[in-house]
Amino acid sequence: MTYRGEMTEPLGARIRRLRAERGWTQRELAEPGYDRGFLAKVETGSRPPSEEMLAYLARRLGLTVDDLRFGRPPGVADELRASLDEGYRDLEQGRVALAEERFALAGKQAADYRLGDVECYARFCLAEVKWQLFDVSGAQKALEHASERADAAPPWLRAMIVHRWSGCRYLSGDAGTAIARVEEALASPELDPDAELCLLSALIHPLMEMGGLHRAQRAALSGVRLTRVATRPDFVARFHRQASQVWQATGQSARAEQDLIEACRLFASVGFDRDAARCRWARGYLLRRLGRLDEARAELTSARDQLAAIGAEEGVAGATLELAEVRLRQGAPAEAASLVSEVWPLLARDVESLGEATGLLGQVAQSRDDLPEATRLLREAAEIQTRASLHGAAVSTSLRLGDVLRQRGHLDEAIQAYQRGLDSAAGTDS
Template identity: 35%
Template sequence: MAERDGPEIIGRRVQQLRTERGLTQKQLAEPAYTPAYISTLEAGRVRASEPALRHIAERLGVAYDELATGRPAHLATDLRLRLTDAQRTLATGEAEVAAEQYAGLLAEAEAHGLVAEQAAALLGLGECALETGDLATARERFEESERRMGDAPLPQRVPAVRGSAVSHYLAGELRYACYLFESTLDELNRTGLHDPDALLLLYTGVIAPYMDMGAHARAAQAAEFALALAPQVGNPALVARMHRSVARTMIAEGRIAEADVSLAKAAELYRQLQIRTELANCHWMRGYLYVQNGELERAEDELREAQAMLSAKRAALYTSQVAVELADVLHRRGKSEEAAALLHEVLGDLSSERGAVHSAGAHRLLGIIAEDARDTEAAEEHYVRAMSLLERAGAAGDLADLCRLLGDLLRRTGRVEAALDAYRTGLGHRTAPGTTTLGPAPAQPPL
């Protein structure tokens, strides 16, 4: 329930409403209170109890919340209804339209001091910015959303934490992204806060940074946990639509508390729909495992499924990342021309501040394809650009492998000293398979 205004403000509001309705203090007070009590209340010299305010609100013909806070009746419920509308818009892939809806809702929530609704609107704006690839704005919105939640339980803050972590990851800050994911997972599991939705968000989100840091064992485990939790989501689109429709009916009937419950369920389900973007990571992870087993045809199928899931939501940045992985499989299957065309198509959407690791992966693969075509000059150029991107991102495992490729190329073209320098650089970036430098893996959920 929203915090009440002070006695003086409530007193003036009671006096104004009483005067507008032509009631005397005695008429307003009876039968439970005295005219003197109403006079004292209107003067702001007493803090009315909740029963007293409910009695006065009923006599004045207004909602209790409106009398206690000055906000129009059903305002918070109406805002929550429109927040679910914006979530539905975002879930269908219309990020720019959803952002406009969220911005209007944020301004309205701020004007009326509705803090929980402010946090929800900021979270939505962060998700919209992620979808469109505006990472700096996304990070600011997620961090501000979490701040406005204050001391809310951790499961409620997880969507904002996850958003911040993904923003850092996509900006190339792999280590910090893993820290945010792992520390939050550890706190949830160690303290018994086993919220399935919160865990699913975190496990699906941490897969990609694990992979890019060379922590393949942890990535595989996170994918298994995510896929085990995913069936609990069911088909949220249909259920969410039902809850929204029910809520509108209840509002029309004046059943506000019940409508709020339905809206909360709808909002949660629309948020789960956004997990579709991250569940594509699980298909990508399966594709990676099939590659390791030499099952390239199955790997291609999984990656194309991931790409289709992401394209359907117009998630351009995520789609470009999966395209790089798919191009690698195509190259391994002898489809190098198709792979190169796909890489050139997505490179414009990647940069050092936006998908740095996958941008480096694209240049690495283009270098390999150029070497196969005996174009050593183009190959070297791609390798050097990839090294620069990986050094900035701290992707140690990929950097070590790239230094080997560059060293081999330099050695074959007779530049032995330069080749040795490349090999030495690679040795300095070796990482043990399946590990990060973040310490023990987080506690596991009770599946």
Template identity: 30%
Template sequence: MAQNVPQEGPPEGVRPDDPAEIGRRVLRLRGERGLTQRQLAEPAYTPAYVSTLEAGKVRPSEAALRHLAERLGVGYEELATGRPAHLAAGLRLRLTDARRALATGAPEDAAELYRVLYEEAVTHALPQEQAAALLGLGDCLLEAGELADARDRFAAAEHLLADEPLPRRVPAIRGRATAHLLTGELRYACYLLESTLDELNAAGLHDPEALLLLYTASIAPYMDMGAHARAAHAAELALALAPRVDDPALVAGMHRGVARTLIAEGRIAEADASLAKAQELYRHLHIRTELAHCHWMRGYVHAQNGDLEHAENELRTAREILASKRAALFTEQVEVELADVLRRRGKTDEAEALLRPLLTSGADDMEGAETDEADGDEADGDETGAGTLGARRGAVHAGGAHRLLGLIAEERGDTERAEEHYCAALSLLERSSAVGDLADLCRLLGDLLRRTGRVEAAMDAYRTGLGHRAAPGTTTLGPAPAAPPM
């Protein structure tokens, strides 16, 4: 699309509303229109005042600027700030175009639009539009699997909006929490969301859209951590808030999140109905990534219900949509769940062929996780390479992939390889606090160790699993955030 050429701005470090900059603009515009200082000043002001103003020796009042703008034939805002008339509105319209490009196309194509818009917003000192462009860039980077860069963009948007009311900052906070969730930092994702909810409620800022966004975003990390009761409570609050929200995309996201809690409670038909509502909204809005997530979760619902044929079809549809959008990380995560269904359907070779390109070897990934543990915060800047799941990129699904490869190795009688994969999965899931999956993994590892004669080691594995099952979520989460008055 054609881009507007930005007008020349003030020198770096000079504010556009500085008296010298305003004087320079008045002088330039007066010259372009062929007016004398007297013609510009009359009838309200003197030529001497215009001369002093053009020299940057006086800050004009709003009344003076409005008089001069009318005589010069420009808008008040353009004369006061140097921004062309309707610039902000035009940028916001193009931001909507970029959002549509992300919904329907590849993230890197939308990212280029957002970068251009961000640069223009910086040139013209438009912080709101800068923040909107950064939020869009963050979403693009999430889809592309570039989690550290996405986190940085969301943090920069939050910083730009620091003086705005907290509800305005919620999309940036939710973006940061999502990046941490996908990295595998479940506890920190919960902390960000819960502390923001507490702050909103303590301040009496009961903004329905902000609350719905936060409660919906908290369901996934709660479920992965095994805190099912807390996830169900968040889902109940989200459902109660939905009638007060006009944004259909937010409501669709709520239905998708609530479905996870219904699945955990065994309410499969209700979960599928909730996903169908979300799917229809996303299809109507042409939001392809979220539509793919609905197919993805419906595949999970069918798999939980034992309908593996329909599960495979839904997951293949999700994979096809995400791959066509080049949403790398989400595509890889769907492939892990598709591989699980394929293995259960007896298509073991196809399942293994899907999983192996997603991971380094079991032993290598185990060593990588231990290295990250030793390096601490320094590992944050060292993302796992694009195209592979690991400790810093999709950790929960990386653990799931190793678990599946372990099962496949066991079925083939390769117990040594199976143990390597189980240990790699255990390391990844412990680091991410995904206690919901840890107990089952400890059982698998314990059974393997017992069958190979290592009874004491098997007992240790079983004890670890029982510890995770005893009180899921209670060792990693503090008190739940207070519910808002509904």
């Protein structure tokens, strides 16, 4: 989508061009509010128009004042938003380079036309490119760049910027800051149902991983009420995906699976292939927890392949680690270790996945009766998880570490590991 070079056109020349395009004389445009001579000086640039005259001329030309002032073609804001929406679908379907090019062009045009809300949206979309490529620090910087235009943005977009920014902080091992930022945004009086639902969705996973089950449950129950009035299907779908974690933790497995199926359906209905594949990843995790390992393997393999096809590296890492856990449980430790190795270069960007992968390799070593190596890896995993305040994961890892140490006859160290697990459990509210 391209436009003529009106953005650099002097205001007077723009008025003259628009008048000529309509076949009007200077007198026909100027009268009855102003005389022809004054308009002639405005058109040549020798006299700037007052705000009152600018409003009068805009009205006569059938434009808004800002459309006239900044040389905006009629409908350009809607066209740019539609272009960004289309680019976002390109991104969700793996056409990353095309999407990034579209976002950059729309952002430049929005800046030239002084369309602050559209420019903010374009900057957010560019941050989504970084997110898709698992460039966590790059995504956070791009989101902060988008925040500079957030005052002009609609509530849903401001909420989504906070959602993603908090996700970056969480992946960087700063879950406390991630949660605090979302809770601060939830206190805003300007929220609409879509924005509130978006923010509640952002809270659930960090709260769950920090052991805040009761707080996560409150967020989920509030979100259920909002799904009845929210207007964005992608926000409703994202909430269903996150809320499924709460239903799993509270023994409502059937409800959790139904939420994931509905989320996948909604994402697919708007062409969001990346997010639909992430729902399959989440369902694979649930199936693994339920002991339905063959189904879990099939779902996770499909999710991983779909995410790889569209270049969603964060999703590839997560689905692959979950698949490795399934294969370990199915008695294939060598394949589990190989799967972890495939995504190891990605894991430094995500503290949660790094801790999970390290602990998983510890389990592989334990299955091979290499207890010293299992001890080393499980200790390292527990350290990662404790530093990141991932209390639930740290409890499980510490208990497994204690069992390995007890198996080796290191009873004092085993007791210390169990105590560490108890200390981590004390950091939860479940």
